[in-house]
Amino acid sequence: MKIRHTGREDKIELQMTPMIDIVFLLLIFFIMTFKIVLPEGDFNIRMPSPASNVTAQPSETPTLMLRITADPNGKLAGLQLDNQPFGNGPQAFVQLHAYIRSLIADEGGPGSADDQEIELDCDYNLDYGYVVKAITAITGYVENGQQHKLIERIKFSPPQNQ
Amino acid sequence: MTPMIDMTFQLIAFFMVLINFSEVEQNQEINLPSSELAKPPDVPYEEPLTVQMLADGTILFAGDRMDPQGLGSALLTEAQIIRAHAEKRLSDVTVVIRADKEAKTGEVQKIIQKCQDAGFDTFALRSRQSNVSTLATP
Numbered sequence: 001m002k003i004r005h006t007g008r009e010d011k012i013e014l015q016m017t018p019m020i021d022i023v024f025l026l027l028i029f030f031i032m033t034f035k036i037v038l039p040e041g042d043f044n045i046r047m048p049s050p051a052s053n054v055t056a057q058p059s060e061t062p063t064l065m066l067r068i069t070a071d072p073n074g075k076l077a078g079l080q081l082d083n084q085p086f087g088n089g090p091q092a093f094v095q096l097h098a099y100i101r102s103l104i105a106d107e108g109g110p111g112s113a114d115d116q117e118i119e120l121d122c123d124y125n126l127d128y129g130y131v132v133k134a135i136t137a138i139t140g141y142v143e144n145g146q147q148h149k150l151i152e153r154i155k156f157s158p159p160q161n162q
Numbered sequence: 163m164t165p166m167i168d169m170t171f172q173l174i175a176f177f178m179v180l181i182n183f184s185e186v187e188q189n190q191e192i193n194l195p196s197s198e199l200a201k202p203p204d205v206p207y208e209e210p211l212t213v214q215m216l217a218d219g220t221i222l223f224a225g226d227r228m229d230p231q232g233l234g235s236a237l238l239t240e241a242q243i244i245r246a247h248a249e250k251r252l253s254d255v256t257v258v259i260r261a262d263k264e265a266k267t268g269e270v271q272k273i274i275q276k277c278q279d280a281g282f283d284t285f286a287l288r289s290r291q292s293n294v295s296t297l298a299t300p
Binding site for chain 2: 016019020023024026027030031033034037038039040041042043044045046047048049068070074090091093094097122123124125126127128129130131132133135136137139140141142147156158159160
């Protein structure tokens with residue numbers, strides 16, 4: 001029997017081209033399907049239709065009424081909680097937030113804010129961004145990375161006609 | 163040859179890790195209002211229903227552009243389908259509202275009203291997460 005000593009030092013020629021083809025195809029696929037998803041969060045609101053909530057029992061604490069008015073361009077014209085106005089400057093929502101915090105602190109005791117309900121009465125052409133800002137000012141605040149809650153029960157007044 | 167293949171595999175690994183096939187309805191034309199309090203839901207909604215609104219008041223629902231009337235009838239159909247399913251209930255549905263920050267509040271409230279007419283009562287107002295306080299920004 002002959003033993004062949006050939007082939008031991010032979011280099012195997014690897015076929016690279018098909019592999020690179022496939023790899024590039026994969027790469028193209030992943031690049032094409034790549035989409036950036038921005039981090040988004042939610043404000044949860046429970047709002048049954050007005051016709052069906054006849055059984056809803058009235059809350060012990062009276063509902064706060066937040067009135068947000070708009071100028072013809074949809075920008076903020078006035079912000080008023082019950083009878084307390086906050087003006088229309090950039091600090092309006094900061095003041096509203098401070099007021100609500102003092103209100104909750106005055107009532108004292110944990111859980112006192114749970115029953116508190118607030119109703120948003122907005123002008124028809126108000127920019128929606130202000131509503132989110134108002135909800136941000138009302139529902140809580142972030143302090144030292146910790147999220148604190150204020151008033152969480154929010155409802156909207158029926159929309160005004162245009 | 164080897165460095166190139168190394169790099170290509172790196173790229174593939176990068177895109178593979180970052181890819182997500184989850185179908186999120188995010189129209190890029192919508193400029194969401196931002197808020198530092200907006201938090202992603204702890205558990206995914208059981209039955210999310212996304213209604214989107216552009217700055218000019220056009221409503222996007224189920225891949226179509228429509229006006230409030232169209233949305234009303236589309237939502238009624240949706241509610242009927244959900245009622246027909248034995249294991250689904252209308253109260254499990256969360257209507258996710260993605261409205262542009264320059265949309266009119268009245269138009270957004272019209273969406274809410276149409277949803278209420280169809281029997282939905284849980285809403286989630288979507289906004290962009292922010293790391294800084296947004297109260298004082300104009």
